[in-house]
Amino acid sequence: xxxxxxxxxxxxxxxxxxxxxxxxxxxxxxxxxxxxxxxxxxxxxxxxxxxxxxxxxxxxxxxxxxxxxxxxxxxxxxxxxxxxxxxxxxxxxxxxxxxxxxxxxxxxxxxxxxxxxxxxxxxxxxxxxxxxxxxxxxxxxxxxxxxxxxxxxxxxxxxxxxxxxxxxxxxxxxxxxxxxxxxxxxxxxxxxxxxxxxxxxxxxxxxxxxxxxxxxxxxxxxxxxxxxxxxxxxxxxxxxxxxxxxxxxxxxxxxxxxxxxxxxxxxxxxxxxxxxxxxxxxxxxxxxxxxxxxxxxxxxxxxxxxxxxxxxxxxxxxxxxxxxxxxxxxxxxxxxxxxxxxxxxxxxxxxxxxxxxxxxxxxxxxxxxxxxxxxxxxxxxxxxxxxxxxxxxxxxxxxxxxxxxxxxxxxxxxxxxxxxxxxxxxxxxxxxxxxxxxxxxxxxxxxxxxxxxxxxxxxxxxxxxxxxxxxxxxxxxx
Amino acid sequence: xxxxxxxxxxxxxxxxxxxxxxxxxxxxxxxxxxxxxxxxxxxxxxxxxxxxxxxxxxxxxxxxxxxxxxxxxxxxxxxxxxxxxxxxxxxxxxxxxxxxxxxxxxxxxxxxxxxxxxxxxxxxxxxxxxxxxxxxxxxxxxxxxxxxxxxxxxxxxxxxxxxxxxxxxxxxxxxxxxxxxxxxxxxxxxxxxxxxxxxxxxxxxxxxxxxxxxxxxxxxxxxxxxxxxxxxxxxxxxxxxxxxxxxxxxxxxxxxxxxxxxxxxxxxxxxxxxxxxxxxxxxxxxxxxxxx
Numbered sequence: 018x019x020x021x022x023x024x025x026x027x028x029x030x031x032x033x034x035x036x037x038x039x040x041x042x043x044x045x046x047x048x049x050x051x052x053x054x055x056x057x058x059x060x061x062x063x064x065x066x067x068x069x070x071x072x073x074x075x076x077x078x079x080x081x082x083x084x085x086x087x088x089x090x091x092x093x094x095x096x097x098x099x100x101x102x103x104x105x106x107x108x109x110x111x112x113x114x115x116x117x118x119x120x121x122x123x124x125x126x127x128x129x130x131x132x133x134x135x136x137x138x139x140x141x142x143x144x145x146x147x148x149x150x151x152x153x154x155x156x157x158x159x160x161x162x163x164x165x166x167x168x169x170x171x172x173x174x175x176x177x178x179x180x181x182x183x184x185x186x187x188x189x190x191x192x193x194x195x196x197x198x199x200x201x202x203x204x205x206x207x208x209x210x211x212x213x214x215x216x217x218x219x220x221x222x223x224x225x226x227x228x229x230x231x232x233x234x235x236x237x238x239x240x241x242x243x244x245x246x247x248x249x250x251x252x253x254x255x256x257x258x259x260x261x262x263x264x265x266x267x268x269x270x271x272x273x274x275x276x277x278x279x280x281x282x283x284x285x286x287x288x289x290x291x292x293x294x295x296x297x298x299x300x301x302x303x304x305x306x307x308x309x310x311x312x313x314x315x316x317x318x319x320x321x322x323x324x325x326x327x328x329x330x331x332x333x334x335x336x337x338x339x340x341x342x343x344x345x346x347x348x349x350x351x352x353x354x355x356x357x358x359x360x361x362x363x364x365x366x367x368x369x370x371x372x373x374x375x376x377x378x379x380x381x382x383x384x385x386x387x388x389x390x391x392x393x394x395x396x397x398x399x400x401x402x403x404x405x406x407x408x409x410x411x412x413x414x415x416x417x418x419x420x421x422x423x424x425x426x427x428x429x430x431x432x433x434x435x436x437x438x439x440x441x442x443x444x445x446x447x448x449x450x451x452x453x454x455x456x457x458x459x460x461x462x463x464x465x466x467x468x469x470x471x472x473x474x475x476x477x478x479x480x481x482x483x484x485x486x487x488x489x490x491x492x493x494x495x
Numbered sequence: 496x497x498x499x500x501x502x503x504x505x506x507x508x509x510x511x512x513x514x515x516x517x518x519x520x521x522x523x524x525x526x527x528x529x530x531x532x533x534x535x536x537x538x539x540x541x542x543x544x545x546x547x548x549x550x551x552x553x554x555x556x557x558x559x560x561x562x563x564x565x566x567x568x569x570x571x572x573x574x575x576x577x578x579x580x581x582x583x584x585x586x587x588x589x590x591x592x593x594x595x596x597x598x599x600x601x602x603x604x605x606x607x608x609x610x611x612x613x614x615x616x617x618x619x620x621x622x623x624x625x626x627x628x629x630x631x632x633x634x635x636x637x638x639x640x641x642x643x644x645x646x647x648x649x650x651x652x653x654x655x656x657x658x659x660x661x662x663x664x665x666x667x668x669x670x671x672x673x674x675x676x677x678x679x680x681x682x683x684x685x686x687x688x689x690x691x692x693x694x695x696x697x698x699x700x701x702x703x704x705x706x707x708x709x710x711x712x713x714x715x716x717x718x719x720x721x722x723x724x725x726x727x728x729x730x731x732x733x734x735x736x737x738x739x740x741x742x743x744x745x746x747x748x749x750x751x752x753x754x755x756x757x758x759x760x761x762x763x764x765x766x767x768x769x770x771x772x773x774x775x776x777x778x779x780x781x782x783x784x785x786x787x
Contacts, residue, residue, distance in 0.1 A: 083672035084640070084679060087688050121687035125638045126669055 025225045029217030036209045044202040051194045059187065060153045060164060063180040066093065066105075067151050067166030070178060074107055074168050078115060078175045083125060086116035094118035102186025106132075106179040107168070115176060162187070223253045227260060239268045285447055292449025292458070296338040300331035307331075341459045342448070350391035353426075355382045357390045358418050361397050368405045374414050381419035386426050387493040392467045393426070399460045400430040400486050407434030407484065415485075426473075426492055431485040445477060464488075532563035533741065536575040536587030539642070539676035540725035541761060542701060548760045555753055559744035570675050572645035579730050586729045586741060591777045592647040594726055598771070602738060604727040605745045606769030609697050613767055615724045616696035617648030619656075619717040620684050628690065630716060631656055639668040640683040640692035643675055647777050652719045653693040655780045678702060685712035697724070701762040723773030727766070742768065 019027070070089060077086035090105040095118075097103040106117040108129065117123035123132060151166040163181035167174055223246065230244040242264060246257035307327035314320045358380045369376050386393075397418065404414045415431040437445075448462040468475045473490030533556070537549075549566055556564040567584060569575050576593040578584045579601065586604055594601060606613040621628045628634060631653065642649025650673075654664040672689070674680050677698035684692040696718060703710040727745065729738050748754030749765030758765060 081672070083638075083670070083688070084674040084683060087683070087686070088679075091686070116688070124690075125688060 023225065024221040024228075025218070026221075028221040029214040032213035032217040033210055036206060036213050040202045040206040040209075044198055047198045047202075048195050051198065052191065055187070055191060055194070056153075056162065059162060059182055063153070063164035063182070064151045064166070066097070067164065067178050067180055070105075071166060071168045074178060075170050075175055078107070078109060078168060079170065083116050087118070087120070090116055090118035102183040104163070104179070104181035104183065106181070107176055108179065109176045110174065112177075223247055223249075223257065227253065227257055230260065230264075234264070234267070239264050239271065285444075288444075289448050293338070293342070296449070297335050300334040304328050304331035341463060350389045352385045353382070353388045353390040353393045354385040355380060357394055358382055358397065361394060361401060364398065365401055365405065368402065369414075372405065372408065372410045374405060374408055374410075374412060377413060377415045379415075379417040379419070381417070383420075386420055388426055388471065388490060392471065393428075393490075396464050396467055396488060397428060397430075399464045400428065400488070403460055404430050404432035404434070404484075404486075408432040409434065420492065421489075424492060426488075426490045428488040428490075429485060431483055433483055435482050435484075437479050437484060442477065442479060446475075532565050533560060533586065534584045535564055535566050536578060536584040536589070537566055537568045538572050538575050538587070538589055538725075539678065540588060540590055540646075540695065540698075542678060542698065542705070545760070548757065551753070551760075552757050555748070555751075555757060556741075556744055559747070560740060572643045576645065579728065582730045582732060584730060585733055585737075586727060588725065588727045590643070590646050590648075590725045591723050591774045592651055592781070593645050594728055595774050595777045595781060596645075598774075600731045602729040602731070602733060603769050603771060604729045604738060604742055605766040606726045606773060607724050607761075607766055608749075608764040609724055609762075611764055612721075613724045613769055613773055614721040615648070616721055617652035617719040618694050618696045618699050618715050619653060619691065619719075620681065620694055620699070620713040621691045621716050622684055622687060623712050623714040625690065625714075628716065631691070632660070632662075634691040635662075635667055636669045637690035638688070639671045640680045640689035641671055641673050642677045642680045642692075642694060643673060646677075646695070647722060647725075647780070648695040648719070649677055649680060649693050651777070651780050651784065652722075655784050656717075656719070658784055681709055681713055685709050691716070695725075697762070704762060720776060722776045723769070726769055726774075 022030070070093060073089050074086055076082070077089070086107055090107065094103050094105050104117070104119060104123075106119075106123050107115040109115045112129040114123050114125055114127045114132070116125060151164055153162055153164050163179055166178040166180060168176045168178055226244065226246060230242060230246070233242045244261075244264075246261065248254055248258065304327060307324045311320055311324040362376075362378055362380075365376070368374075397416075401414070401416060404416075408414050412433045414433075415429070417427070417429045419427050421427050446461050446465040449458045465475060468488055468490065471490045473488060476487045476489075478485045478487070535556075553564050553566060567575075567578070569578070572590055572593055575584070575587050576589060576597065579587045579589070580597060594603070609615055619631055621634070628637075639653075641653070644650055657664045657667055672683075674683050674692075677695040680689075680692040680694040681699060681702055683689045692713075699710060699713075699715070729741070745766040746768070748758055
């Protein structure tokens with residue numbers, strides 16, 4: 018999902034995530050540190066309070082002066098915290114309450130087991146332990162922390178002072194600090210996030226620009242691609258430089274291709290002119306010879322007739338060549354029918370028999386196709402004659418005519434005449450390009466012209482020794 | 496060694512200087528002058544912690560006696576009584592019980608009038624929201640607050656009450672303690688430190704006017720019979736004329752606007768000469784409890 022997101026957003030988002038995570042980690046660390054400090058402070062405070070009280074409390078226990086102990090505890094509790102968050106309980110040697118600053122909850126003479134659940138859970142051995150040192154015990158449901166402070170006289174234990182800090186005293190302070198730290202972190206994040214977003218966006222910009230430019234390659238000509246790529250020595254800068262060079266190469270290559278196309282076209286025209294000149298020059302030579310012969314032997318018997326015959330034959334040849342080139346002059350004819358296709362098959366009989374060819378013929382034209390029969394017959398005839406000519410003896414020639422989805426007429430002719438070389442493929446549809454024993458090399462050129470006139474297209478495939486011509490012509494609606 | 500010698504020498508000089516200064520004071524009459532002041536001992540039989548009141552009362556007495564008056568306060572009744580017997584005080588406001596115990600040596604100076612009579616009661620109090628306790632017998636095995644071991648209302652009365660129903664005050668309560676003032680008995684019970692306490696009824700009522708939030712947290716279980724109000728007494732050797740002067744100053748208080756204002760502060764109506772028979776109730780109690 019995230020992989021498909023543009024770097025335009027991905028980099029700023031990553032920056033933001035890192036900033037938020039950092040903020041959260043720093044906040045957590047600070048809060049934890051604060052908690053620890055607060056705990057340590059409170060413990061230190063408890064030890065100080067305990068040390069200050071224990072001297073007087075020691076005398077109170079010794080003299081069994083409950084009232085003095087109570088006043089001391091009550092005054093201390095009130096001075097420390099007016100909300101009763103500080104609990105002070107003095108336990109005597111038998112761990113019974115001697116006095117406390119909250120006598121209702123911790124009445125005089127109540128034993129440890131009958132006190133609050135936290136104190137009930139407090140093992141006596143826990144109190145006896147660690148003889149003359151104060152120690153913190155954390156923590157209970159109502160009391161957040163309490164400190165056990167021994168009261169002793171010359172090493173003899175007289176009792177213990179329990180100093181308890183209620184949640185109500187600790188939590189507001191803690192929450193206040195958490196709130197302050199969170200607000201500060203949020204403030205820093207609010208400053209950093211837009212900055213991170215801006216930096217991330219700036220970083221992604223060249224990459225996005227480069228990507229947009231690359232996307233345009235192939236869609237619009239390289240000349241028209243506008244780019245605003247900054248030069249730099251970093252990776253994106255190098256990529257941009259390479260891309261610019263590539264675009265320049267592409268431009269030169271396309272220019273070169275256009276030049277090649279023009280020169281090829283000129284060459285084709287040249288070849289065609291040469292072909293036409295050759296085809297006309299031959300009979301013209303013959304005719305000029307005949308006229309010379311006639312000048313010298315005009316009185317001899319039979320010469321005028323023979324001359325006329327030669328002239329007629331020469332002119333006939335020229336007419337044949339010229340009319341073959343004038344493809345568009347072929348007149349309109351009736352719609353192509355099943356029988357028209359079958360006629361071609363009949364006409365091919367002689368050639369098939371000569372080379373003992375296996376002709377596979379598929380004529381699937383059920384209803385007459387709305388296409389001029391003369392032209393289609395010429396296309397089919399030309400392709401078939403070509404195939405038969407190229408096919409080796411006793412090979413198979415495949416011919417198929419059908420209408421596809423009532424929209425196209427499809428003609429497919431295949432032979433096994435072997436692969437055509439690249440040059441032959443290139444010049445396949447040019448006139449006079451490959452004259453062979455059977456013709457003057459206009460067959461495929463004429464076919465190509467007719468197909469184009471009918472708005473169709475012709476495709477040649479040359480694969481594994483098989484050459485196949487596929488012609489598709491759109492059927493006319495009326 | 497030389498340094499030590501120098502130090503000692505300095506010390507010696509300083510001591511001589513102090514001694515000369517002392518002699519100077521004695522002969523100039525400063526210390527003798529202090530002896531001529533009326534030394535007035537106070538105990539927590541009244542709310543003795545109102546500095547403004549004491550200053551005004553001091554001015555009033557000084558004006559009428561034309562002598563300086565010094566108030567002296569101690570934590571316990573016993574200390575004041577002892578100072579009085581040792582003649583370190585001229586007069587003192589003490590409880591009826593020490594007066595009865597030392598009546599041969601002490602001179603009765605005056606007895607305050609409370610609600611028109613020189614009488615007061617002892618109150619037995621408990622926490623107001625503890626409805627399970629209705630009488631002193633319900634306090635068995637509980638924590639009990641006394642005011643002072645020498646107090647009639649705050650110690651003698653509850654003990655006599657228990658003894659009369661055949662209970663031993665020493666073992667009846669699980670724990671007892673002294674707060675050394677009636678006011679603190681009320682505080683001890685109100686805070687829940689003690690489940691019951693014995694307090695001077697006059698102090699409780701006066702406190703009820705000044706700090707009702709404190710007294711409202713306590714409930715009166717029992718009001719005792721009436722006893723002679725804690726009297727003002729004089730040291731054994733105080734000359735009669737001095738005693739009468741002081742007595743007259745006290746008796747005139749309810750006739751003087753300033754005196755009336757001071758009495759209002761004390762929640763008292765005035766002072767009377769008083770009759771020794773007022774304290775017969777306390778005598779009976781002592782006789783019953785201790786046999787003498």
